[in-house]
Amino acid sequence: MAYKDRKRIMELVASKDLFLLDGDGTLYLWDKAYNGSNLFIKKLKELKKNFIILSNNDSQSKENRLKLLSKELGIKFEENQLLLPNDIIEDFMLKKHIKRFDGLISEDLKKELSKKGFIADIKRPEIIIIGFDVDLNYKKLIRVITHINNGVKFILTHSDPLCPYKNKQEIPDAGLMVNMVSEATKKTPSNKFGKPYKSTINYIIKKYGCNRGNMLIIGDRINTDIKMAVENDISSIWITGGKRTNPVNYYPTESVSSIGELYNIIKMM
Numbered sequence: 228m229a230y231k232d233r234k235r236i237m238e239l240v241a242s243k244d245l246f247l248l249d250g251d252g253t254l255y256l257w258d259k260a261y262n263g264s265n266l267f268i269k270k271l272k273e274l275k276k277n278f279i280i281l282s283n284n285d286s287q288s289k290e291n292r293l294k295l296l297s298k299e300l301g302i303k304f305e306e307n308q309l310l311l312p313n314d315i316i317e318d319f320m321l322k323k324h325i326k327r328f329d330g331l332i333s334e335d336l337k338k339e340l341s342k343k344g345f346i347a348d349i350k351r352p353e354i355i356i357i358g359f360d361v362d363l364n365y366k367k368l369i370r371v372i373t374h375i376n377n378g379v380k381f382i383l384t385h386s387d388p389l390c391p392y393k394n395k396q397e398i399p400d401a402g403l404m405v406n407m408v409s410e411a412t413k414k415t416p417s418n419k420f421g422k423p424y425k426s427t428i429n430y431i432i433k434k435y436g437c438n439r440g441n442m443l444i445i446g447d448r449i450n451t452d453i454k455m456a457v458e459n460d461i462s463s464i465w466i467t468g469g470k471r472t473n474p475v476n477y478y479p480t481e482s483v484s485s486i487g488e489l490y491n492i493i494k495m496m
């Protein structure tokens with residue numbers, strides 16, 4: 228990378244206070260951290276930058292995800308340094324005074340919601356949650372479709388159809404689950420959360436008391452990370468993963484091939 232490109236990236240990093248870091252595909256791949264992730268986050272801490280790992284992955288409870296990430300990345304994270312759709316749907320349900328839920332969500336997320344005072348109710352739910360259901364089964368699918376056909380509203384934790392997985396594979400995610408449900412019921416979710424939706428940025432601004440001009444989004448997906456940046460006037464760095472194709476429609480402020488490369492650029496700061 229040319230010296231002037233490196234200089235521009237350093238200036239961009241220096242000028243921002245809150246870093247929104249994508250997880251899967253940027254810092255780690257499923258359960259393995261990429262080279263440089265640990266050093267990059269340590270460098271941010273040294274530079275006194277605030278950061279949030281902003282992931283769309285709600286396949287686990289926040290508690291278990293935090294434990295896993297702390298282990299993977301070799302860094303002890305605070306609760307507010309990880310933001311999942313879990314946090315945003317809990318906030319939504321609290322605000323709307325919704326208690327009883329059912330849905331296509333993992334057993335782990337279901338347990339988390341129950342711990343927070345929500346009630347898993349397969350008979351009379353007030354809301355159906357569609358998420359990254361790694362415990363999907365046919366009975367559950369029929370039940371959820373029946374509730375929606377009977378008029379219960381449904382919300383979507385995030386829209387990604389596929390999640391990056393080991394061996395360059397991608398596995399079915401919430402976006403595919405909701406396609407099944409929408410096909411079957413001819414209905415669409417009343418609310419969508421996670422990246423790239425504005426509700427996520429609004430939640431961050433309110434919870435962390437910061438403004439768009441101080442944020443920097445770093446992520447590997449044009450249609451979520453970079454789209455959210457562009458639509459909200461937030462600067463961004465695209466982690467290309469060595470892809471040769473240029474982004475279409477949504478253009479990042481800067482791009483690098485990996486988090487390791489980004490660390491190499493900022494390590495002398």
Ligand SMILES: [Mg+2]
Binds near residue numbers: 249250251252253448
């Ligand atoms: Mg990603």
